[in-house]
Amino acid sequence: MASHVPAMKDKIKIPESAIRRLSLYHRHLASLQSLGVETISSREIATVYGLAPFQVRKDLSYFGTFGHRGRGYSIIKLREKIGKILGLDRAWTMALVGAGNIGMAVFRYQELRSQGFKIAAVFDSDPKKIGKKLESGVVIKALDQIPHEVQRLGIELGVLAVPSEAAQAAADSLTAAGVKAILCFPSGQINVPKDVAVKRVNLGVDLETLSYFLTNR
Amino acid sequence: MASHVPAMKDKIKIPESAIRRLSLYHRHLASLQSLGVETISSREIATVYGLAPFQVRKDLSYFGTFGHRGRGYSIIKLREKIGKILGLDRAWTMALVGAGNIGMAVFRYQELRSQGFKIAAVFDSDPKKIGKKLESGVVIKALDQIPHEVQRLGIELGVLAVPSEAAQAAADSLTAAGVKAILCFPSGQINVPKDVAVKRVNLGVDLETLSYFLTNR
DNA sequence: TAGATTGTTAATCGATTAACAATC
DNA sequence: TAGATTGTTAATCGATTAACAATC
Numbered sequence: 379m380a381s382h383v384p385a386m387k388d389k390i391k392i393p394e395s396a397i398r399r400l401s402l403y404h405r406h407l408a409s410l411q412s413l414g415v416e417t418i419s420s421r422e423i424a425t426v427y428g429l430a431p432f433q434v435r436k437d438l439s440y441f442g443t444f445g446h447r448g449r450g451y452s453i454i455k456l457r458e459k460i461g462k463i464l465g466l467d468r469a470w471t472m473a474l475v476g477a478g479n480i481g482m483a484v485f486r487y488q489e490l491r492s493q494g495f496k497i498a499a500v501f502d503s504d505p506k507k508i509g510k511k512l513e514s515g516v517v518i519k520a521l522d523q524i525p526h527e528v529q530r531l532g533i534e535l536g537v538l539a540v541p542s543e544a545a546q547a548a549a550d551s552l553t554a555a556g557v558k559a560i561l562c563f564p565s566g567q568i569n570v571p572k573d574v575a576v577k578r579v580n581l582g583v584d585l586e587t588l589s590y591f592l593t594n595r
Numbered sequence: 596m597a598s599h600v601p602a603m604k605d606k607i608k609i610p611e612s613a614i615r616r617l618s619l620y621h622r623h624l625a626s627l628q629s630l631g632v633e634t635i636s637s638r639e640i641a642t643v644y645g646l647a648p649f650q651v652r653k654d655l656s657y658f659g660t661f662g663h664r665g666r667g668y669s670i671i672k673l674r675e676k677i678g679k680i681l682g683l684d685r686a687w688t689m690a691l692v693g694a695g696n697i698g699m700a701v702f703r704y705q706e707l708r709s710q711g712f713k714i715a716a717v718f719d720s721d722p723k724k725i726g727k728k729l730e731s732g733v734v735i736k737a738l739d740q741i742p743h744e745v746q747r748l749g750i751e752l753g754v755l756a757v758p759s760e761a762a763q764a765a766a767d768s769l770t771a772a773g774v775k776a777i778l779c780f781p782s783g784q785i786n787v788p789k790d791v792a793v794k795r796v797n798l799g800v801d802l803e804t805l806s807y808f809l810t811n812r
Numbered sequence: 813t814a815g816a817t818t819g820t821t822a823a824t825c826g827a828t829t830a831a832c833a834a835t836c
Numbered sequence: 837t838a839g840a841t842t843g844t845t846a847a848t849c850g851a852t853t854a855a856c857a858a859t860c
Contacts, residue, residue, distance in 0.1 A: 393851060394804060401803040405782055419817065426784055431817085432853065439819060447818040448860035464803045465810030483700035489782075489799055495806075534809060535802075558812075559805040561798075565622055565706070567643055575808040577801050581778075582706055584794050585752075586618040586681045587611060588776040589712075591792040592751060593682030595775075610827060636841065648841085649829065656843060664842040665836035 396437040400460050402427060403434065407457035419450035469494045472535040473528055473557065475548045477502040477510075477518055480563050481539035485512065497537070499527045503544065521551065528555035535559045542566035549576075613654040617677050619644060620651065624674035636667035686711045689752045690745055690774065692765045694719040694727075694735055697780050698756030702729065714754070716744045720761065738768065745772035752776045759783035766793075 403423055410418065420434040438444055444459050445451040461467050474481050474497050484490070485497055500518045502508060510518045519527060527533070536552040538545055538560055545564040552560060559575045562568060565583075570576055620640055627635065637651040655661055661676050662668040678684050691698050691714050701707070702714055717735045719725060727735045736744060744750070753769040755762055755777055762781040769777060776792045779785065782800075787793055 391850080395851075397804050397807050398800050401797075401800040401807075402782075404803075405799070421817080428784075430853070432819095432855090435817090435819060436852080443819060445818055446860060447858065448816050450817065463807065463810075465806035466803065470806055470809075479700040479703045483696040484798065486696040487798060490802060493799065493803075495802055535805060559809050561801060561805060565619075567645075573812075575805055575812075577805050579796070579798065579801055580618075581701065581704060581796065582622070582710065583615050583618040584778055584796055585707060585712055586621075586683065586710075587614050588752060588778060588792055588794050589682035589687055590614050590617075590680065592687075592776050593680075595790075595792075608826080612827075638841080647829070649831090649843095652841090652843065653828080660843060662842055663836060664834065665840050667841065 390440065392440045396440060397464070399427070399429070399433070399437050401464060403437075404457060404460045404464060404466065407453050407460070411453050411457055415453055417450045418453050418456070420445070422450075466494060469496055470535050471496055471498045471531055471533050472537060473497070473499045473501065473524070473531075473533045473552065474537045474539065475501045475521070475524070475552065476537075476539035476541075476544075476563075477504075477507050478539060481537070484537055484539060484561075495535070498531045498533060501527075501548075503540075521548065524548075524551040525555045528552065528557060533557060536561070538562045538564060538568075540564060607657065609657045613657060614681070616644070616646070616650070616654050618681060620654075621674060621677045621681060621683065624670050624677070628670050628674055632670055634667045635670050635673075637662070639667075683711060686713055687752050688713055688715045688748055688750050689754060690714070690716045690718065690741070690748075690750045690769065691754045691756065692718045692738070692741070692769065693754075693756035693758075693761075693780075694721075694724050695756060698754070701754055701756060701778075712752070715748045716750060718744075718765075720757075738765065741765075741768040742772045745769065745774060750774060753778070755779045755781060755785075757781060 406423065406426055420431040424431045424434045441463050444456050472495055474485055477500050485500065497516065500512060500516050501521050501524055502518050503521050507518050508520050512518065534557060536557040536559070538548055540548050542564040543566070545562070545566050545568050549560060549568045549570055553570050553574050558573065560570065560577070562576050562578050565580050568576065623640065623643055637648040641648045641651045658680050659676070661673050689712055691702055694717055702717065714733065717729060717733050718738050718741055719735050720738050724735045725737050729735065751774060753774045753776070755765055757765050759781040762779070762783050762785050766777060766785045766787055770787050770791050775790065777787065777794070779793050779795045782797050785793065
């Protein structure tokens with residue numbers, strides 16, 4: 379009988395909060411790099427975000443050792459390493475479903491494009507919008523084109539920005555076509571196959587945490 | 596010497612995650628209420644969000660006892676109670692700083708308006724935008740009008756949707772004028788007085804958690 | 813070298829999960 | 837009543853924080 383190989387499936391669980399912080403560090407390193415700074419310590423990174431230095435080192439330690447004892451980190455190298463961890467060393471082709479206020483704001487969000495996230499297809503159910511050509515040259519298509527376009531363009535990532543009622547159907551189309559990760563704005567719950575990652579963004583909830591704070595302070 | 600009064604300052608720390616879930620429950624209860632359903636159990640609420648029933652009860656228990664053993668919760672009453680906890684039983688007057696893509700998407704986000712969040716003032720630095728009248732009748736004003744308008748309109752909540760470089764200055768204006776809670780889109784760090792709550796929304800970070808997932812699954 | 817700073821192990825803290833008595 | 841379901845206390849789990857040996 380095959381023996382249990384601990385090293386194999388024992389990948390330590392990495393907190394999502396650590397990944398989110400790495401994303402922040404990466405941004406900060408990029409801006410320092412463009413200023414020509416060469417090295418940085420965990421303390422310096424931490425200070426920017428109001429964190430403790432060991433938090434930064436801990437976050438990095440999930441993925442390897444990237445610094446030099448007594449010296450700190452090479453900004454250029456650390457940025458590159460974190461970029462690789464986060465998958466930012468390549469381009470991602472995305473589909474946007476829903477060309478309303480929020481959808482279009484995401485579409486025009488310049489920072490995403492520069493990070494390698496490219497919205498290659500846009501879908502909407504509104505006949506008045508279908509056929510419209512957007513700034514980048516992308517033409518808005520009907521929802522029933524999702525399967526075809528996702529396949530054709532090799533889309534891996536979807537942004538859902540439709541009304542709640544339409545969210546499940548749109549999610550179904552995307553996942554059926556092979557999309558494995560979805561950024562989801564509508565607040566209704568959606569069910570997806572369990573190998574699909576859904577990251578929810580809910581401005582209503584965010585705002586209500588603030589009204590809670592104001593009410594209960 | 597005055598004795599220590601435990602009941603006073605011993606407010607148990609309530610996890611933000613619990614507040615966020617209450618906000619979700621509230622939405623769900625509102626939609627059930629409009630369907631005419633009258634009671635619900637913690638198990639039913641939990642199922643909608645893929646949670647365990649005791650999670651729902653625990654979240655509620657931070658604030659009191661709202662149900663009936665053996666029977667569940669009155670939807671109408673529970674919704675009202677959670678609404679009070681979150682501060683949704685009143686209107687909130689908000690300022691939006693930055694009338695770009697994201698700012699305008701928030702401005703037009705219908706759900707917020709119906710929840711009692713009203714954007715009563717909009718500011719931008721672009722002379723081409725200043726003076727423009729928006730759908731609701733609000734006129735875009737220059738940033739130097741922030742102190743005056745915030746005072747005049749009794750604004751308590753701010754939405755920051757300016758480029759990162761402009762974030763700190765805009766936050767300073769808002770907090771100097773008395774704003775105590777800020778929803779913040781720009782990714783740069785901002786410093787605010789410690790009695791001000793800042794809720795950050797960072798689509799770049801959210802998207803990168805997805806590219807991390809796709810890269811490392 | 814001495815001072816600085818990392819990487820990692822151990823301790824603490826807080827949120828989630830479980831269990832169950834209360835009670836409708 | 838018996839079955840259902842709450843509210844709460846206790847146990848577990850996981851993330852953060854602290855401490856420190858390694859080493860540049």
